[in-house]
Amino acid sequence: MSHLLVRTVTTRWDAASVFDYLLDFEHAEEWDSGTVRCERRAGDGGVGTRYLNVSKFLGRETSLDYEVEKLVPGRQFVITGGNKTVVSTDTVTVTTTASGGASVEYRAEMTFKGIASVVSPLLTPFLNKLADDTETQLRDTLEARADR
Template sequence: MSRKFTVAKSPSEVVDYLRDFARAEEWDPGTVSCTRKDDGPVRVGSTWRNVSKFLGQETELTYELTKAGPDHLQFVGRNKTATSTDDIAIEPGSAPGTTEITYRAHIEFNGVAKLATPVAKVAMERLGDETEESLRRILGPVGVD
């Protein structure tokens, strides 16, 4: 799933907000709960316990911040049945004080769970629409892209 859209916050405000994955409770419609597992400043290597509902099932993944820069964040979540990667590119928008976000999410299923892949693709697209809508609402909508 991939979405590209613009919000009414500066790139640094967007990075500051999104780098704490516990906030997924606010913007990710599939997240039931998300709590930090470690202490201190959020940094590459920080981890979160994320409980999500996907395809009617609750699942728990441990997410790790694997890349963090002024223009890119990446979180990788793992459990025994799947690996989920959320990759977020951040760049200045065309208008002052705006940011263009390219949000990509990919789930790779392991073992027998691979049978769910075709159904998951459809569900991920729907979730992508809902996630974009949530992020636009929280970070400030900017017209229609």
């Protein structure tokens, strides 16, 4: 079973800067409420760049290996991560707002594997809370960067 989580935030920070900041997935430590640690393992930030992301969910830490799969410079990137129990495909789309800031749509599609797929329907409220917390943290982080 797949879970699709979609959140959109706006910020005063300009779209080009927001895009560059989010594309460097090591920054996930700052804006993703579930990320404990994220480090680049290979690549220059473009397609094929790999990251190790350690996240905390339901009190447990888990590691996911992520790779940038698609990149539309300044506009959108797709990064896919996974381990033995889950695959997460995250699509980040950044657009310029009428006021010169940015709108960020963050889509995470999570597909659970093995025994985790059996219990995944029970995870829906926890995943929604994680997405809500990340939405708030992302907005706060981008706004704080806009003030720099």
